[in-house]
Structures are given as structure tokens and as C-alpha cells.
Amino acid sequence: MSFFSDLENTSIRNNSLLCVGLDPDIAQMPDIGILNFNKAIIEATSDLVCCYKLNFAFYEAAGAEGWQILHDTLREIPGDIPAIADAKRADIGNTAKAYARAIFDGLGFSAATVNPYLGYDSLEPFINSPARGIFVLCRTSNPGSADFQELQVQFECELMPLYQAVAAKTSRWNRLGNLGLVVGATYPDELKTIRRRYPDVTLLIPGVGAQGADLEKAVRGSINDKGAGIIINASRQVLYASVGQDFAQAARQSAMKLRDEINRYRNL
């Protein structure tokens, strides 16, 4: 099986384009340990999502134990639900190979986010994994993304923002059909542009919830003509819907509300 077919199957079964970001912040979660917290969130939401995404920063903050929890959390996710390693890695060829090995073989993720700044050979060990989904950072959801991603660049006789040059290159590198793009919901116009130019690309879309993006705008501007092709990620909004004993139930309610709201804008 491959990431994209698992994603499609899960998305259809759960009627969902929602990805829950398992980004445990010990300052915000109940004091039950990260693995138990993740288990409870997964149990409460696994019939409501199309995939999960784990941001490595929150695990690395817990050191070697955190890395083990990353590994163990993956085993708690039902095998037919794909999981994205949100690690934003990139390094020179020799080293990128070690990163890809760590994420795909060592931990067992079926997808990963990567940073394009170092160019093709830094992504090659990821790109060359046909069964994995590779999401290239394009227009990220944060305010600072404008610093470089919005700079006008000369790309093959055309003037365009850097993030569009990244999308153009990614589209060309997508010989195996396993590449997607990360575009923040916080930039709905850019989302629309990318969708118009690349009708078939799968978009991983963070930025709703705590980051304040308009969900309706984001979904309507990015959904493809089959009412799919997007993964809407929510982390804090779901994980910390309640900080009390009822956190898992509150996470379920929040995830269900989000899933249903996304579906309203899909025009199915």
C-alpha cells in the first residue's frame, strides 16, 4: 500500500479531509504523559480523520524519550490510517539519505514534510520513495513566510514569487506522483493560485484554529473538482479543546465539528 491510496481510502471511509496534528505540548496538556495523551486523542478521533501528522519538534523537546514516544505513538495509530512525519527536513544528498532512513525505515512513517531550500538532491532520497507521500513546504502558514517565499524571482523567463517557483519545480520532480505541497490556510489567495495552476496536487494545509485562518475561504479556494485533494490540519484546536479530565471527549467534539464544517464547504 502507498500513502496516497491509504489516505484516499481513509478519507472516504471516515468522510473526512481532517488531519489531527499530534503535537503534544506538556505545558498545555493534562499531566498523564505524552504517550497516554496521544493514545487517548487517537482513540477519540480515529473515525473522524483522513490521517495524523506528528510534528517532531514537540517530541525532540523531550529528548531520547521523546523519540521513543514518537515511535510508540505511531504504533497506536490504526494501520490503515496514514501518518505524516512533520519534520521539515532537508540536507545534502549523503545526509538526506540518513534522514529519510530515520523517518521511513526507523520510525515507519508513510509520509514526510521537507524543506526545499537546498534543492533537488537534498530531497531525492524522499522523492525516490514511491510508496511515501512527500509534502514540500511551499507557502508556510506563519507571518515570516513572506520574508523569502514572497520575493519575486526570475524563473524561466517568468517573474513569480519564490513559493510559486517551488511549486513549479516540485511539479516537475513529481515523476512518481508522490509529491504534495504545504500551503497555509492563512494565505487563501495563494492557496487559490496554487490550486488553479496545479489542479491535481494534494495540498497539506495547516493554519486553521489557533493560527486564525478562515476555514471556509481556505477549503473553497483549495478543494479540487472532485471535492478532495486537500488535507486540513488542526492541532491545538483539537488537542486542547479542554484541559480537564474530559479532554479526549472535547477533542472528539472539536474534531467532529471541524470535519463536518470542512465537508459543508466541499460542494459534494
Next chain:
Amino acid sequence: MSFFSDLENTSIRNNSLLCVGLDPDIAQMPDIGILNFNKAIIEATSDLVCCYKLNFAFYEAAGAEGWQILHDTLREIPGDIPAIADAKRADIGNTAKAYARAIFDGLGFSAATVNPYLGYDSLEPFINSPARGIFVLCRTSNPGSADFQELQVQFECELMPLYQAVAAKTSRWNRLGNLGLVVGATYPDELKTIRRRYPDVTLLIPGVGAQGADLEKAVRGSINDKGAGIIINASRQVLYASVGQDFAQAARQSAMKLRDEINRYRNL
């Protein structure tokens, strides 16, 4: 103490601009375990270097155990020799904080490499650590770095390659004097340009040895007018100088040769 003062002190004491990259590749090293290998390399080279650099990919490839070895290796480095976390991290503000915490507080590194693609707020938690050295990827040593870093961008009414816009922004962000740049020895002309434009910036320079750069060109083009301001990294050339029982002694010979060769080009 801060990274840059530790770096200067060590550099003077060891009369060295050489950084040894502790990037253990189990396929290339003797079968004695990563930590023992690192210990032997550190013991054999600690009077020949200005700092060490640990590329996280090689440790993450060994999973949770690898993360522990990263931690333990740092404890084997004499306290007055600084160590750079070559992790090339970057993420949105909230998450970048967790990465900075993992590297500086959790592991105890005094410097780190970061990727600029996500812009200012993704680097802020790193930049705001005055005692730490932050090296922003500018022109990386790999062939693919041309894909985006060489694109001509419009940056404040001037047309320049993206890597120069990154250098310009970094220079402006360097309010605390703790920012440096990563520029590959494989691009000696770009090294020269950066040095001419930024006479005071510290350059972390990978790409000699296995990557085939011309050491003399790289040093002569990048050294500042005090005969310093650069860190020349070598990994494979030192670590795998011999694959036999004499690997540590061979690493010492290789490091000494490199240090002395760099010094010949410093015009001291």
C-alpha cells in the same frame, strides 16, 4: 560564556580553524558502537580543532538510542570546545521554540544551523539566544543548491541571487551579533562575494574533502582581514581516514594535515 567567545579562545589555543564533523555512518566506521567511535575521534582531535559539529541525521538514523548518543557525545567534548548542532531546523514560531529548547536546553549545544525558508519568526527563538551561535543556511555545498539559492530575486530594488538576499536579511537580523552563515567551499566565488559584502560575519564552510572543494581557494576567498572569521568543516575525510584499528590515529593525522594546510592559506 558564549559560543563565539568559546570559539575564538579554542581557535587561538589550538591554532585552528578546523571543525571536525562527528557524522558517524555505521556503514563506514569500525564496529565499536557510535559513542565509542565518537569518543576516540574526539580524544584524537581535541587539540586540533576550533569546534565540533554534529549532524543530527546520522544520530536520528539510530532512533531513540541515537538521540541518547547525541546527548552523551556532547558530554565527551571538553567543556571549553564549542559544539554546533547541525540540525538545519526551522518551523513556525510556536514549534521553532520547541526545536530551540530541544537543541539548547535539552541537549546543551551552544550553536545550531537553521534553514531560512520560513522567514524571521521561524528563526526567532534561535536568534534571541545571545549566548548561542546561529548559522543560517545561505549557499549550501550540494549541487542542488542552485535550484533555488541561485534564482535571481528582487530584493529592495536590487536584483540578486536568493542566497544573497538571505545573507542581507540575516545581517539585519543580527542585532545580538550571534548570527553566522553557512556557505559551501564548493562555491568559492560565492564565498568571496559574501566575504566582500559582510567583512565581519563568521562563515561555517562545509564541502572540503569528500565533496571535493579546493581548500586553498575556499580559505583564501573567505578568510577575513584578521586571518579568521571562518570555520572549515571536514567530516568523512577525517572520520574515515582509515577503516582499520588505527582509525583514531589516522583521523588525527588527517585533521592535523587539514589544520596546517588551512593555516598556510591564512596569511598570518
